[in-house]
């Protein structure tokens with residue numbers, strides 16, 4: 403224990419349905435002195451937090467996000483005031499959520515923290531849409547990447563050519579806008595244009611929708627269904643399982 407200094411909990415909310423919160427996350431949302439969140443956890447989860455404890459760091463007056471440095475600073479400041487602080491993230495706090503930077507910042511400033519994992523949309527989104535990420539017949543590996551970057555720029559952090567060669571499932575987060583660029587990059591790298599692809603939008607929320615197609619047709623499917631962020635893209639034979647099981651799939655659709 404560190405005297406009067408509070409603890410920071412880096413908590414994952416899961417993809418959106420409050421019933422997919424962990425028991426621990428649910429308790430902390432009710433007990434914390436403050437809960438710093440953005441919009442991704444969704445309103446049903448945020449409404450579990452007492453109004454006076456909510457701090458929205460997703461949007462500021464001029465529509466920009468609170469800078470990460472400011473969030474880091476506030477986490478330390480509130481903990482030093484003796485507060486129990488929850489930093490709430492959609493999905494899992496360590497998957498494309500800057501949880502790593504926050505852990506390092508807290509450690510550098512001598513603040514104790516605990517990570518409370520959540521169901522990441524990378525696995526949970528496809529799962530509720532009837533898409534298993536691995537399958538004995540179709541895929542023995544999964545790679546989760548960001549689709550935020552421009553695949554045509556030379557120094558892109560994601561090596562699409564290498565991904566095309568894995569033969570495993572590719573899951574793309576933040577990948578709605580650049581779908582045309584990275585599907586083309588995969589085809590150019592030699593992937594079969596007929597490879598099944600699915601987009602799962604707003605998984606587990608009201609209004610979940612799914613678009614399916616192939617590397618060649620998914621952009622048109624995205625546009626005709628009207629898929630918008632947040633959505634998960636699944637590329638690989640496993641995306642085809644959905645069609646086989648759909649008639650019996652219960653849950654969110």
Ligand code: SAH
Pocket residue numbers: 417418442491492493494495496497498499521522523524527574575576577602603604605606607631632633634635
């Ligand atoms: N930490 C989060 C990811 C944050 S990055 C997690 O583990 O899920 C934001 C991206 O996550 C979105 O662009 C989208 O690709 C995905 N995402 C988060 N919640 C989602 C949901 N309910 N349905 C579909 N995609 C979601």
